[in-house]
Amino acid sequence: xxxxxxxxxxxxxxAGSASLAFADPITGSLSVSGTDTYSSTGIVFTPSTGIVxxxxxxxxxxxxxxxxxxxxxxxxxxxxxxxxxxxNIFGKTVSFTLTGVPTIVSDTSQFLNIMGTGTFSETGYxxxxxxxxxxxxSTGITSFTFDGTAAVTPEPSSLLLLGTGLVGAATxxxxxxxxxx
Numbered sequence: 001x002x003x004x005x006x007x008x009x010x011x012x013x014x015a016g017s018a019s020l021a022f023a024d025p026i027t028g029s030l031s032v033s034g035t036d037t038y039s040s041t042g043i044v045f046t047p048s049t050g051i052v053x054x055x056x057x058x059x060x061x062x063x064x065x066x067x068x069x070x071x072x073x074x075x076x077x078x079x080x081x082x083x084x085x086x087x088n089i090f091g092k093t094v095s096f097t098l099t100g101v102p103t104i105v106s107d108t109s110q111f112l113n114i115m116g117t118g119t120f121s122e123t124g125y126x127x128x129x130x131x132x133x134x135x136x137x138s139t140g141i142t143s144f145t146f147d148g149t150a151a152v153t154p155e156p157s158s159l160l161l162l163g164t165g166l167v168g169a170a171t172x173x174x175x176x177x178x179x180x181x
Contacts (some may be wrong), residue, residue, distance in 0.1 A: 025148070026120045026128040028057015030094065032067045032084060032144040036136055038112050040104075042073035043136065050144070052086050057148065058125060062086045062094055069144065074102050074114070083118070083132075084146065092123040096132060096146055112136040120148050 034050030036043050050067045067086040072078040078098050085095040102116035114134040121127050130148040 024058075024125050026058050026094075026122045026125045026130070027148050028055065028059045029148070030055050030059040030062060030084075030086075030146045032069060032086075032142075032146075034067075034069050034142045034144070036071075036142045038136055040107060041075070042071065043112070043114070043134070044071040045069045045142070050142070058122060059094060059146075059148065061090070061092065062088050065089070069142075072098065072102070074104060076101055078102055078116075084144065094120065094122040096120055096130065099129075102134075110138045120146070 030052060031054035032050045033053050034045055035047075036045045038044070048068055048070060050069045052062045052065045052067050055061070055063045065086045065088045067084060070081060070083045072081050072083055078101060080097065080099075082095050082097045085093060087093050096118050098116055098118045100117040102114045105113040105115055107113075112135070114132075116132050118130055118132060119127050120130045128148045130146055132144060132146045134145075135143045
């Protein structure tokens with residue numbers, strides 16, 4: 001009976017640790033609108049606030065949330081900079097940190113299009129690689145679109161199921177060996 005209790009305790013520890021592990025990736029896209037001015041070297045958001053106008057996947061919960069959009073240069077100083085963060089009504093946050101130098105796709109006197117890569121962080125999810133696309137016009141209206149892309153990662157519930165099965169198999173093996181001995 002004591003061994004059964006130990007096995008139950010071990011199973012509950014697996015269950016507790018699985019709920020703490022956020023293996024689920026961030027999915028979907030987020031669209032933010034704001035105002036800016038730009039040059040050939042960088043972009044400045046004035047004010048540094050925008051609003052989330054679209055969201056899909058795990059980021060759908062940020063629809064119509066206020067967003068902070070940070071100014072950045074189109075050089076290596078941008079790497080590691082958090083250029084977007086938003087907080088929804090439940091207090092959950094999402095942010096996007098640049099991991100590469102933004103690439104200017106087109107730059108005319110009337111239109112700017114930039115693309116780049118970064119990492120999403122969202123409350124309750126594993127950090128996920130993603131991309132962004134920024135479109136700005138000479139009138140200062142900006143459209144930022146962020147897309148999360150993730151490698152396939154096992155869910156915490158799948159890990160819990162695997163761990164429980166392994167503990168059960170080990171318990172049965174120990175019990176069988178004792179009976180035979």
